[in-house]
Amino acid sequence: MRSIRKPARVSRLVALLAVPAALVLGALPSLANPADNGQVEPTRKSSTEQNGVALMRIVAADKGEVDKLAELGVDLVEYSKPLENGIEVHAVLSPEETAALRDLGFDVQGKISDQDDYRANVAERKAAIAAVDALAVEADQLTVLRAEWFTSLDGNRFLSFEVKSDAGADSATVINASWDTGTNTPPTSGGTATMARFTDAGEYMYHRFTSPLALSTAAPNKVTFTSSKGGTVKASVTQWLGKPKEAPGEHYVSDFVDHYMDPTEITERITGLAAEFPNITQIIDLPNLTNGYRRQAQAQFGTAAASTFYVTTRAWGHEGGNDTTVSLVNPGAANQALTVLVAGKTVMVSLATDAAGALTSTAAQVVAALNADAAASALLTASTYRGNAGTGLVAAAGVTRLSDNLQAPASISREPFQMKALRIGRAKDGSKPGVYLYCQQHAREWVTPITCVETAERLLRNYERDTKTRNLVNGLDIFILPVVNPDGAHYSMYDFNSQRKNMTNHCAANAADPANRNSWGVDLNRNQNAGSLFDGYNGASSSCTSGTYAGPSEQSEPEAKNEDWLINTYPNIKFSMNTHSYGGYFMWAPGAYKTAGREVLPRTDFGTENFFWNASSKILSAVQSHRGTAIWPGRTGPTTDVLYSAAGNSADAHWYNKGIIAWNFEVGADKYNPATNRWDAVGFQPDFSEGHEEAMEFSAGQIAILEVAKAYAADKSKPTAELVVKSKGAGTTDFTFTTSEAANVYYTLDGSEPTTASLKLGFAGYREGPERITITTKTTVRWLTVDIAGNVGTVQEKLLNVPKS
Numbered sequence: 001m002r003s004i005r006k007p008a009r010v011s012r013l014v015a016l017l018a019v020p021a022a023l024v025l026g027a028l029p030s031l032a033n034p035a036d037n038g039q040v041e042p043t044r045k046s047s048t049e050q051n052g053v054a055l056m057r058i059v060a061a062d063k064g065e066v067d068k069l070a071e072l073g074v075d076l077v078e079y080s081k082p083l084e085n086g087i088e089v090h091a092v093l094s095p096e097e098t099a100a101l102r103d104l105g106f107d108v109q110g111k112i113s114d115q116d117d118y119r120a121n122v123a124e125r126k127a128a129i130a131a132v133d134a135l136a137v138e139a140d141q142l143t144v145l146r147a148e149w150f151t152s153l154d155g156n157r158f159l160s161f162e163v164k165s166d167a168g169a170d171s172a173t174v175i176n177a178s179w180d181t182g183t184n185t186p187p188t189s190g191g192t193a194t195m196a197r198f199t200d201a202g203e204y205m206y207h208r209f210t211s212p213l214a215l216s217t218a219a220p221n222k223v224t225f226t227s228s229k230g231g232t233v234k235a236s237v238t239q240w241l242g243k244p245k246e247a248p249g250e251h252y253v254s255d256f257v258d259h260y261m262d263p264t265e266i267t268e269r270i271t272g273l274a275a276e277f278p279n280i281t282q283i284i285d286l287p288n289l290t291n292g293y294r295r296q297a298q299a300q301f302g303t304a305a306a307s308t309f310y311v312t313t314r315a316w317g318h319e320g321g322n323d324t325t326v327s328l329v330n331p332g333a334a335n336q337a338l339t340v341l342v343a344g345k346t347v348m349v350s351l352a353t354d355a356a357g358a359l360t361s362t363a364a365q366v367v368a369a370l371n372a373d374a375a376a377s378a379l380l381t382a383s384t385y386r387g388n389a390g391t392g393l394v395a396a397a398g399v400t401r402l403s404d405n406l407q408a409p410a411s412i413s414r415e416p417f418q419m420k421a422l423r424i425g426r427a428k429d430g431s432k433p434g435v436y437l438y439c440q441q442h443a444r445e446w447v448t449p450i451t452c453v454e455t456a457e458r459l460l461r462n463y464e465r466d467t468k469t470r471n472l473v474n475g476l477d478i479f480i481l482p483v484v485n486p487d488g489a490h491y492s493m494y495d496f497n498s499q500r501k502n503m504t505n506h507c508a509a510n511a512a513d514p515a516n517r518n519s520w521g522v523d524l525n526r527n528q529n530a531g532s533l534f535d536g537y538n539g540a541s542s543s544c545t546s547g548t549y550a551g552p553s554e555q556s557e558p559e560a561k562n563e564d565w566l567i568n569t570y571p572n573i574k575f576s577m578n579t580h581s582y583g584g585y586f587m588w589a590p591g592a593y594k595t596a597g598r599e600v601l602p603r604t605d606f607g608t609e610n611f612f613w614n615a616s617s618k619i620l621s622a623v624q625s626h627r628g629t630a631i632w633p634g635r636t637g638p639t640t641d642v643l644y645s646a647a648g649n650s651a652d653a654h655w656y657n658k659g660i661i662a663w664n665f666e667v668g669a670d671k672y673n674p675a676t677n678r679w680d681a682v683g684f685q686p687d688f689s690e691g692h693e694e695a696m697e698f699s700a701g702q703i704a705i706l707e708v709a710k711a712y713a714a715d716k717s718k719p720t721a722e723l724v725v726k727s728k729g730a731g732t733t734d735f736t737f738t739t740s741e742a743a744n745v746y747y748t749l750d751g752s753e754p755t756t757a758s759l760k761l762g763f764a765g766y767r768e769g770p771e772r773i774t775i776t777t778k779t780t781v782r783w784l785t786v787d788i789a790g791n792v793g794t795v796q797e798k799l800l801n802v803p804k805s
Contacts, residue, residue, distance in 0.1 A: 052095045053498060053518075054114035055683060059107040061086045063201045066644065067538060067595055069106070075500065075519075075547030078442075078666060079583045079681070080644050082210050084196045090681070092498040092547065113683040139230030140167035142175070145206055145767040149219050150240035152630040156672055158212035160240065160633040161195065162767065163225045163233070168197065168204040174228040175207040179220035179237060190220045201538075201598040205641070205766065211679050212632055214672065240633050241621045251465040256457035257450040257695055260688060262493045263440075263486035264412055266449050270422040270456060270482060277460045280473055282423040286481075287565055288558035289416035291504045293490040297321030297402035298514040300385075301328060302363060307392025308385035309363040310513045311370065314378070317404025318414040320345065324379055328366070328397040330359060338365055342375035351394060364390030387510035405517060408494035417486040419562055424459050424478040431477075433713045434573035436566065436660075437702055438481040441525045441650070443488030443499045444684045445581040447667050447691045447698075452482035452579065454699040459706075472706045475713060477572055484559055485524055497685060500547050502559060507544040519545035522557050525578070525649045528564070529554040530656040531592035531601045532648035538595045539645035550648050563650055567658055575709045576654050576662045577702060581694070582682055584631050584669025586620055588612050589655040589662060591639035592647045600640050601652060606761050606770060607744035611661070611788040614742050615708045619663075622704035626697035629669050639664060641766070661788075663705065667698045715789040719743040723781060723798045726772055731805030734772045737761055739785060743793075747783035749775065754784040754795060777802055 055077070060066045066089055070076060075092040082088075090112060093101070101108050145162040152158060159179070167173050174197075179190040195207040220237045248254070261269070274281040297317040302308030313321030324345045331350050338352040338361045349369065351361040361369075363384050370382040380402075384390035406414070425432060437455060439448035459478065462469035472478075483489055485502050492499040501521025505512060512520075526533065526540035526548050533540035533550040540550040555561050567573050590601035604612065620631045635642050639649070643666075646652075654662035668686070670679035682690060721737045728734075737745045745761040746754045764771045775781075779800050785793035 054111040056093045057109045058089050059086050073543040073546035082198050140165045140227050142231040142233040144235040147223050147235040147237045148240040150630045153628045157215040160212045162206050162208045164206040167229045176226050179223040181218045183221045190217050203598045260446045263483040263489045266482045284421040286419040286562035288561045290487050290558050292416040293487045294414040295404040297404045299400045299402045300514050305388045307363050309367050311380045311382045313380045324402045325399050327399045330396040338369050340369050340373040340376050361394050366394050383509035421481040426474040430572045434477040435709045436479045436573050436576040439579045441484040443485050443492040446685045447581050447694045448579045449482040451695045451698045454695050455702045456480050475710050522551040523548045524559050526550040527557050527560040528648045528650050528653035530653040537592040537647035540647040576660050577705050579665040582668030583666045585635045585666035586631050587639040587664040591649045591652045593640050593645045611742035619701050619704040623697045623701040667694045718793045719785040719787040720793050721745045721785040728803050733802045734774050736770045736772050743785050743787040751780045754782050
């Protein structure tokens with residue numbers, strides 16, 4: 001069991017924008033904290049009037065600017081790409097939000113997709129690297145982290161290099177790479193390129209290409225890295241994902257999805273599968289009903305902030321709120337008092353007048369009158385606009401019918417949703433290792449639930465016809481939750497396609513007006529209880545309208561409670577995979593850090609990290625086997641290293657709370673366009689022809705995760721480790737260990753018996769392999785090796801001498 005201590009919640013950023021003088025419903029730009037009076041929140045209308053909301057590209061100068069965007073409540077998506085001049089991130093923005101960000105100095109560039117164009121190409125912005133100071137410097141030391149080539153769609157070859165300089169903290173350090181065209185070819189025959197310096201949260205990580213480099217020649221054998229500080233190093237270039245996954249048997253069937261499906265369809269689909277295959281399935285009703293695809297009915301009156309107010313019914317729209325009407329009447333006579341008249345669900349406000357017959361009621365006075373009237377307040381509540389004092393005069397308005405603004409057909413229930421998981425396995429008694437596959441935590445990620453459905457179909461329909469599938473189902477306990485966020489997913493499908501969160505509105509009255517309805521909700525992948533916002537970690541927001549709103553507390557949402565209930569109720573779950581979109585990533589813990597000093601959650605140990613890496617080769621080869629898509633080496637690894645900090649995410653909760661080997665997929669890898677020499681993003685909701693292909697390839701990846709879990713369950717072999725002397729000098733000897741498989745090494749230097757409480761082999765550095773151990777006297781080293789499955793090897797020992805100084 002791993003636990004994380006919880007420091008106090010971080011404070012909010014002081015709001016930067018003021019309310020404009022004139023306000024029109026649906027045109028209310030702001031990025032400020034709704035808890036502060038006088039703030040304006042993002043405007044996002046319903047599906048019929050989305051007012052230009054689009055998926056936009058932002059180029060941040062550094063990680064600090066990305067953090068600033070998150071603190072401002074910008075709806076950042078789970079996509080981050082290092083550029084030569086900064087970091088590219090994507091955000092869902094209205095035109096008003098775009099303009100507001102530009103006014104603040106942020107480099108908001110063109111759209112990637114909007115409601116009419118989900119497949120627009122990403123236009124990368126590149127800038128030349130600053131001139132290198134050619135003055136002689138002391139040579140730096142270069143450490144090669146990765147040197148690989150790979151093929152992706154259409155068989156194109158690409159290079160992916162990572163190298164670290166011990167002088168890399170100096171921004172003037174420039175590294176060039178030169179490679180050959182195969183064995184015994186000239187060292188620069190393949191080409192030469194300058195690498196980009198990669199920093200995160202102000203900390204230098206290493207140099208790499210901002211995107212894999214297209215290779216027009218034969219695959220290289222060797223690469224030479226040369227630093228502007230004088231350092232140089234050579235390395236072999238290996239193939240990434242070099243062994244294709246073995247093709248399924250001739251009787252294997254697949255391809256069971258032919259359109260995007262809403263949560264109602266998805267749930268009916270898995271329920272039908274359970275009825276069709278009763279001997280190897282079980283439907284699990286998760287205990288917490290969601291809050292439902294439902295809203296109270298609302299209407300807003302006024303055009304300027306001071307004269308604007310809105311009303312909200314106490315009843316849900318479908319339970320009578322949509323039948324409520326409000327009118328503001330000019331009595332047509334002098335010296336009339338402000339009065340409220342209610343008949344059934346009809347509310348009439350007769351406005352006050354002065355001696356000349358002019359209207360004198362302010363927004364605040366109308367709000368007070370409505371809330372004070374017993375009959376009216378039984379129907380609805382009234383509020384001034386976003387905390388405004390409401391001193392402006394209210395104009396007469398005709399009969400206005402309140403609406404919950406929901407667009408889904410009547411066949412979509414407005415009631416709390418019963419989330420269901422499909423359990424697949426011959427033995428469903430907890431005796432087999434459990435694997436938890438879950439999808440669509442974020443509502444707008446339409447490809448992910450059909451990926452989970454495709455995996456379920458493959459397992460069940462191939463059970464009788466394919467030996468490997470039968471072995472998986474018989475040897476594992478598989479839990480598939482295709483839709484974690486059913487309410488938000490319904491809203492994304494029918495109301496606002498860019499909806500990320502669930503539909504629960506935790507906003508106070510100053511942020512609960514109708515124009516904010518597309519910004520309400522909790523990010524379910526920021527609502528968990530390890531490394532959360534409430535623990536002081538970065539990558540989530542306390543603003544109720546932010547795209548990464550963490551909720552009022554950890555696990556405040558029924559959907560998050562259901563996820564936690566599942567892994568607690570079935571402790572045999574040893575593996576999990578959270579499938580998201582888009583960008584093409586394969587990630588694992590740690591997933592969050594504190595910005596100050598880039599304090600990362602505890603990294604996995606040496607053996608576990610190697611298990612993650614070894615498994616990635618099998619899993620990503622399976623993804624590649626469908627149509628050739630390669631997940632980049634640079635997008636494979638711990639979440640904090642390849643994407644960003646995501647406080648309160650579910651994979652961290654699984655690993656740190658339960659020790660579950662937890663992965664994250666981001667389906668929808670960038671597609672290389674040889675005509676433009678660019679990588680183009682596919683977005684959340686590509687044309688179904690592309691979405692279908694993504695579902696097919698990542699379903700293959702999910703099946704491969706099951707194969708990894710099955711191999712884990714069958715592993716009974718004892719691991720071994722070899723002591724390797726790396727160097728000897730005057731008075732010192734350096735050594736390390738290599739292992740026969742992913743395993744931890746425990747060692748002693750005093751001749752005593754090693755145990756799991758002994759010294760433990762660690763890392764030399766980020767992606768730098770095992771640490772080197774230095775001794776200064778003749779030493780008997782004894783070591784014990786333990787693999788990830790818990791198999792314990794025999795104790796080994798070796799006597800090491802040290803050269804005289």
